[in-house]
Amino acid sequence: MSLASKGERVLLCSNESQLSDIKVNFLVWFLSRYMDYWKVSKRKLISGKLTDEDKEMVKKARKIYREKFGKSIKVVTMSDMDSKLNIQVIKNAILRDGISCFAIDTFKLSFSNDRNDSFWLQLVEDTRALAELCLKYNVIGLMTIQLAINAQNRSWLTAECLSNSKAIKEVLSNLVLFRKAIPDLEFDPNSPYYIHPFRSKVRKNA
Numbered sequence: 001m002s003l004a005s006k007g008e009r010v011l012l013c014s015n016e017s018q019l020s021d022i023k024v025n026f027l028v029w030f031l032s033r034y035m036d037y038w039k040v041s042k043r044k045l046i047s048g049k050l051t052d053e054d055k056e057m058v059k060k061a062r063k064i065y066r067e068k069f070g071k072s073i074k075v076v077t078m079s080d081m082d083s084k085l086n087i088q089v090i091k092n093a094i095l096r097d098g099i100s101c102f103a104i105d106t107f108k109l110s111f112s113n114d115r116n117d118s119f120w121l122q123l124v125e126d127t128r129a130l131a132e133l134c135l136k137y138n139v140i141g142l143m144t145i146q147l148a149i150n151a152q153n154r155s156w157l158t159a160e161c162l163s164n165s166k167a168i169k170e171v172l173s174n175l176v177l178f179r180k181a182i183p184d185l186e187f188d189p190n191s192p193y194y195i196h197p198f199r200s201k202v203r204k205n206a
Contacts, residue, residue, distance in 0.1 A: 001029065003101050004072040008140070011093045011102040013086050015078045022075055031061050074099065083126040087133055094137050101140035104130075107168075124170065131171040143168075147179065155182060155193075 004010050014022060024045055031037045037057045044050065050058065074097060076089055086104060093099040107127075134141040145168065151161035157177040159169045169175055181187065186195045 001026075001034075001069070001073075003140070004069050008072070008101045009097065009099050010073050011090060011097075011099045012073065012075045013078065013089060013102065013104045014075065016106050017077070019075060019077045022077070026065075027058065027061060030065055031057060035061055035064070037061075083129060087129055090133060091137075094139060099139065101142070103142040103144070105144045107143040107145050127168050127171045147177075153182075154179070155185070 028042050090102045147161050185193050
């Protein structure tokens with residue numbers, strides 16, 4: 001959404017979520033973050049238990065989204081991660097739709113039944129193919145990667161925490177690692193590791 005609002009044309013390739021789930025997530029995000037309307041949650045939207053005010057805001061959100069971002073964001077869902085298929089879909093979207101940015105959610109290793117490459121070599125091949133695509137067509141490439149299960153409760157993250165994906169860092173220009181905060185450790189004001197959580201707000205008179 002941030003890139004689309006700045007004029008980029010974005011393609012989302014998802015093998016984690018169904019198209020209907022992505023649409024719900026987009027709509028809830030758009031209502032809250034873009035229109036500052038926080039009364040509609042994902043659960044409320046799925047259940048259909050909306051007030052007249054909610055329905056009016058949802059209708060307005062859809063209209064604004066179509067007008068401002070309808071041609072800027074394209075979503076493609078896949079049943080599983082397939083690097084070659086992803087590259088073909090991305091290439092077609094670049095050439096036909098003028099896509100300038102793509103995001104893959106979630107990047108995983110794709111195995112080939114007719115090859116006996118080692119796990120590491122196949123991973124490098126998949127990631128480098130995507131990196132070369134970015135360089136060839138001068139587009140932005142984003143990939144989300146799951147953390148390894150044994151790293152989910154660690155307070156300090158490194159590239160080694162990536163789920164079977166250590167070699168990915170060799171072809172990335174930036175790697176950003178996220179984890180859930182640890183409430184007992186980081187939300188306690190008396191803890192030396194207190195993170196001072198906050199939510200920024202725009203002043204109306206600014």
